[in-house]
Amino acid sequence: MDTTFFMPPSYLDQSEAVAERFRRLRARPVVMDVRSLGKVFPTTGGQTVALHDVSFQVHRREFMCVIGASGCGKSTLVRILAGLEVPTSGSVLVDGAEVRGPGADRGMVFQGYTLFPWLTVKKNVMFGPMQRGLSESAADVEARQWLALVGLEAFADHFPVQLSGGMKQRVAIARALANNPRILLMDEPFGALDAQTRAQMQHYLLQIWKNVDVTIVFITHDLDEAIYLADRILVLKAHPGEVREMIEVPVPRPRLPSQFGGTEFGAVRSRLEELIHPKSEAMLDELPMIRLAQAGDDVE
Amino acid sequence: MRDLFAIRKELPPAWNRILGVAAFALPLLAWCVVSYVPAVWHPLVKIDKPGGVSWFSPGLLVDKPVFREESARAVAAGRARPTGEPANPIFLPAPDKVARALYTAFTTPPRLQGEQWLYQSLWESIKTIIYGFAISSAIGVPLGVLCGSYAFWSRLTEPFVDFVRYMPAPAFGALSVAVLGIYDAPKVAIIVIGTLFQQILVVSNTVRKVDPALLEAAQTLGASRRSLLLHVIVPWSLPDLYNDMRILLGWAWTYLIVAEVIGVSSGITFFINQQAKYRMFENVYAAILIIGFIGLGTDQVLGFLGRRIFPWKNPRPSRFRRFMLELFTTARTIDASPSEPSERSAA
Numbered sequence: 001m002d003t004t005f006f007m008p009p010s011y012l013d014q015s016e017a018v019a020e021r022f023r024r025l026r027a028r029p030v031v032m033d034v035r036s037l038g039k040v041f042p043t044t045g046g047q048t049v050a051l052h053d054v055s056f057q058v059h060r061r062e063f064m065c066v067i068g069a070s071g072c073g074k075s076t077l078v079r080i081l082a083g084l085e086v087p088t089s090g091s092v093l094v095d096g097a098e099v100r101g102p103g104a105d106r107g108m109v110f111q112g113y114t115l116f117p118w119l120t121v122k123k124n125v126m127f128g129p130m131q132r133g134l135s136e137s138a139a140d141v142e143a144r145q146w147l148a149l150v151g152l153e154a155f156a157d158h159f160p161v162q163l164s165g166g167m168k169q170r171v172a173i174a175r176a177l178a179n180n181p182r183i184l185l186m187d188e189p190f191g192a193l194d195a196q197t198r199a200q201m202q203h204y205l206l207q208i209w210k211n212v213d214v215t216i217v218f219i220t221h222d223l224d225e226a227i228y229l230a231d232r233i234l235v236l237k238a239h240p241g242e243v244r245e246m247i248e249v250p251v252p253r254p255r256l257p258s259q260f261g262g263t264e265f266g267a268v269r270s271r272l273e274e275l276i277h278p279k280s281e282a283m284l285d286e287l288p289m290i291r292l293a294q295a296g297d298d299v300e
Numbered sequence: 301m302r303d304l305f306a307i308r309k310e311l312p313p314a315w316n317r318i319l320g321v322a323a324f325a326l327p328l329l330a331w332c333v334v335s336y337v338p339a340v341w342h343p344l345v346k347i348d349k350p351g352g353v354s355w356f357s358p359g360l361l362v363d364k365p366v367f368r369e370e371s372a373r374a375v376a377a378g379r380a381r382p383t384g385e386p387a388n389p390i391f392l393p394a395p396d397k398v399a400r401a402l403y404t405a406f407t408t409p410p411r412l413q414g415e416q417w418l419y420q421s422l423w424e425s426i427k428t429i430i431y432g433f434a435i436s437s438a439i440g441v442p443l444g445v446l447c448g449s450y451a452f453w454s455r456l457t458e459p460f461v462d463f464v465r466y467m468p469a470p471a472f473g474a475l476s477v478a479v480l481g482i483y484d485a486p487k488v489a490i491i492v493i494g495t496l497f498q499q500i501l502v503v504s505n506t507v508r509k510v511d512p513a514l515l516e517a518a519q520t521l522g523a524s525r526r527s528l529l530l531h532v533i534v535p536w537s538l539p540d541l542y543n544d545m546r547i548l549l550g551w552a553w554t555y556l557i558v559a560e561v562i563g564v565s566s567g568i569t570f571f572i573n574q575q576a577k578y579r580m581f582e583n584v585y586a587a588i589l590i591i592g593f594i595g596l597g598t599d600q601v602l603g604f605l606g607r608r609i610f611p612w613k614n615p616r617p618s619r620f621r622r623f624m625l626e627l628f629t630t631a632r633t634i635d636a637s638p639s640e641p642s643e644r645s646a647a
Contacts, residue, residue, distance in 0.1 A: 084516050104522030114517035118535045118612050127531075128521040159612040172517075179521060 011267040014250045022248050025059050025231060031182055031215045032058040032081070037090035039076050039241075049240035050076045054090070056234055056246060058183070063209055063216045065230035067223065069276050073241030074219045078187045081217060082108045094182060104128060107176030111188040113168045115160040121171050122147065122156040128179035146174040149208060166197040170204065177212060186218045190225070199257065202228055206255060223272045227265055228255055235275050244275055328395065335394035342386035352379020361387055393582040401582035402589065411578065418571055422590065425556055425567035428484065432491025432559075433552045440496045441541065444503025449533050454504060461500050469494035469555055473562040482563035490562060494555035499548055506540045507533060539610040546602050553595055 014022065039051040050073040058064050066074050079085040081092055083102040092099040094106065107128075115124050125143035126136075134142065147153045150170040160168055169189055176184055190198040202225060209216055220226050226233050230249050237244040250264045259265050304315060311319070334341050345367040350356035352374035362370075364386070371382050388394075393401075405418045416424070446453040469490050476486035476493075510533050518532045560569035568587055575583035607613070 082516075082520055084519065102516075102519035102522075104520075106520065108517070108520040110513055110517060112513050114511075114513045116514060116518075116532070116535070118538075118610070127518070127523075131522045131524075131527060131531075161612060175521065185520075 009263045009267045011247060011250060011264075011271040013264075013267070014248065015252060018250050018252055021253070022231075025062060028059040028061065030057045031060050031062075031095060032217070033093040033096075034058075034081070035091050035093070037077070037080060037092065038088050039073065039080060039085070040088045051080075051087070052240040052242050054236075054241065054243055056243065058215055058217060061213060061215055063218065063229055063231045064234060065218045065220055065226035065232075066234045066236060067220055067226045067272065067276070068236030068241070068244075069238050070221065072236040072238035074221075074236055075187060077236070077241070078108075078185050078217065078219050081183075082106055082185050104132065104179045105182045106185055107179055107181035107183070108185045108187065109169065109172045109176050109189040111191045113160070113165070113172070113192075115168055115171055115175070117160050120157050120159055121152060121163070124160070124171055125175045125178050128175060132179065142178055143174075146178045147171075149177075149211065150174045150204070164197075165193050166201055169193070169201060173205070173208065177208070177214065181214065183215045183217060186216065188219050188221065191220075191222075198225070203257075205229065223269055223276070224260065226272070227251060227268050228257075228260070233268075233272070235272065237275075247271065331395055334392070335388060338386040342388055344387045344389060345384040346387035347382060347384040349380075349383045351382030352377065353382050356382050361390065390579055391581050393585060397582040398585040398589070401580075401586040405583050405586045411574075415574065416571070418587070421566075421568050421571040422594075425560065425569075426594070428487050428491065428559065428567060429549075429552050429556055431484075432488045432555075433495060433549060435488065436492045436495040436499055436548075436552075437545065440499030441503055444500045445507050445529075445534065445537070447500065447504035448507025448510075448537075449529055457500065458504070461497050465497040465501065470558045470562075473558075477563045484566075486563050487556075487559040487566070490559035491552050491555045494558075495548055495552050498551065499544075502544050502548065503541060506544055507537045509540070510536045539606065539613050542602075542606050542609070546599055546606075549598065549602075550595060553591065 034054060034056050037051055037054040038049070041048045041050055054077065056064075066077060068074050076085065080087050081099070083099050083106065099106075115121075116127065119127065122140070122143050125146050126139040129139035129142050130136065144153060144156070147156055150173060152167060152170055152174070155163065155167065155171075160171070163171065172189070173184075190201050193201060205216075206229065218226075218229060220229075227249055228251075233247040233249060235244040235247060236242065247268060249268055251259055251262065251268070252264075303309070304311065343364060344361045345364055347356045347358055347360045347362065347367075350358065350360075351371070353370045356362070356370070362384075367382070367384060375381050408418075410417055443453075443457060447457050448454070472493050473486070473490060476489040480486045480489055514532055514536065515528055518528055523531065556567070557569050560567045561573075565573065568591060572584050572587045575581070575587065
């Protein structure tokens, strides 16, 4: 057909290899089943609906990103998944069992630095295993393995205050993984990092995910980050927070930074922009140009 | 020079030291000037030779106008002119006298039989403080931690504590003597009453400041409630609690002076009152200074130990030399050390 030749590439187009990978992914067992989740916050003189009828399934060893404009309730969602907040309606099942409060089967990495400042890096990683009842020596062995995985064995005896932001988050990942969780929840974990460190951390995370049997649900507001990392992207819409679309990312793996300019990447990106910032272009044109007279022609 | 007065900026280290020394040197200098430069104050005359004035005797202190009047009268009557030198009132002894008293107060035996040596008085005071503070802390710290961690205990305890806190501890003096007798027990009780109720509130407020993100992180790592209390809240609060204790210990000293006049007067307060009766004011000053030295000394030692005990608050290794420098440069360094920035995004 002639017409498709002139059409821009669609985010729905998948190469045969990618389509095959998604078929395999869908065949894997469901680790987390989210069933029509709703969350209502009481406010003065009414209530705010943060989440409304959110349903999705995460398959084993899947990397899912959750994306949406600010205020769409993505942080609320991940906090409910972690068990830190109770949903108003609906339920979350992990391996078929309903979530009732926080648990070691769902590890979490927060945006802020949440390492325990009074513990050394190694003791931070040992925290989870020791809560599980492991002996100190067994937890020590375990912690060393996970520190080696994130490349920080040399800093085992440092205190968190002595580490850079990126290193702190690597320790936080190791600490969460040391519990052998079924699911690793990540709430904008690289949001506070500078662009270069963030790119590095994304690369590290994919390496870790490749080597460890863990399913990841990753919250972000960075479109490129979501496309670079995810198998599927859950797009939320704000007010109320609802599922807008579940996108299967057609970018083949292994992911490389060079793919940022590729056609599949661009297709997903423009779709995401359409879903999340539909009016951004129009609004730019509407900006009043008050300062133009002073600025003169110096600025194009 | 402008930089020295920049708002909320660190001073150059040299200036830290200079100002730290000046903080003590300036009051001392003012005291020296008042004591040694007769033109500044010296409202009295210390009689050297009584001359023709019958009621003068060597060493007597009289007002300047009285001295002038009496000597004029003596000269007019043809008697010998009295001599004397300008002097300060007896309650303001010169620094050298107080400095000597700092030593002699320890070496002079008590005047009356049954009175105590200075070191005995001091030791008694210190014992009272230690007992009072230990009893108060044994109750106040655990209760404060519970109140800061559990809303249940906070609601049950704090309203009453707030109520009692406004009652001045000395008001319980008569009562505690009636209940506990006249010796040491009521004094310890006053210190406990003065410290405990503040302590519960201070401790619970400190514990309440624990970063909720750390508690959530621990929960996602499988920590139980008991574990949150023992392995997150307590270790997180320890350095701040340690500092609270340093400040509260200072309050305990304040209550000491009140406590010691209850029942049988004792300890350093008794020494001070006795010396004032004997009009040995240099000993009074010496005793007050000794309390100051003990207080500042314990605080600095505790501060130094604190930096050792909690290395994660201040990862640089501290050395003895820095301890000596910091004696005059910074107080309460633990408070000033940067805490973890909590960059939690509003959900």
